[in-house]
Amino acid sequence: MDKVILIKEKKTWDEALDxxxxxxxxxxxxxxxxxxxxVEKRAKMADTEFVWLGMRYTCTLDLWFWVSDRLVCYxxxxxxxxxxxxxxATAMKRDGKWYERREGESLNCICAL
Known part of the structure; x- marks a missing residue:
């Protein structure tokens, strides 16, 4: 059962989240x-080199966190x-690796269903 969907529209990280x-x-x-x-399987079909994931950085606490409140253990x-x-925020490249990207970049994104 598939639980993710690739959105082939360019969005900033905040737009993707919304x-x-x-x-x-x-x-x-x-x-x-x-x-x-x-997620890797979906990312390979993106129109952009990277796709947004739901992880962002907080300067206040100096840590990365999933917006879904899941623990970052993987x-x-x-x-x-x-x-x-x-x-x-975090974006995945087509090779499956995660990268830090500026939130203002316009990328495809992957939503959880």
């Missing part, structure tokens, strides 16, 4: 390898791809 919450359930959270595979970060600043 869209997913309005039309589906939420921006996708990946908490294990199984979910990672599902990750698939690409090596040495850090960016500075507070306005960053």
């Amino acid at each position: 869209y997913c919450r309005e039309k589906h359930r939420d921006l996708v959270s990946i908490t294990d390898r199984h979910q990672q595979r599902w 990750d698939n970060w690409a090596q040495d791809e850090k960016i500075e600043g507070c306005d960053r």
Whole structure:
């Protein structure tokens, strides 16, 4: 049973979050390898090099968190791809690796159903 959908529209991270919450359930959270595979499969079909995931950075607490309130216990970060600043969120590249991207970038996104 498929629980994620690729949205082939370019949106900023905030627009993607609003869209997913309005039309589906939420921006996708990946908490294990199984979910990672599902999302990776969708990401390969995106029109943009990266797709937004439901993880964002908070400067106040200096940590990454899933907007769905799931614990960050699984990750698939690409090596040495850090960016500075507070306005960053997580995007997946077609290879399945996670990258920090500026929230203002316009990317496809993956929603949880």
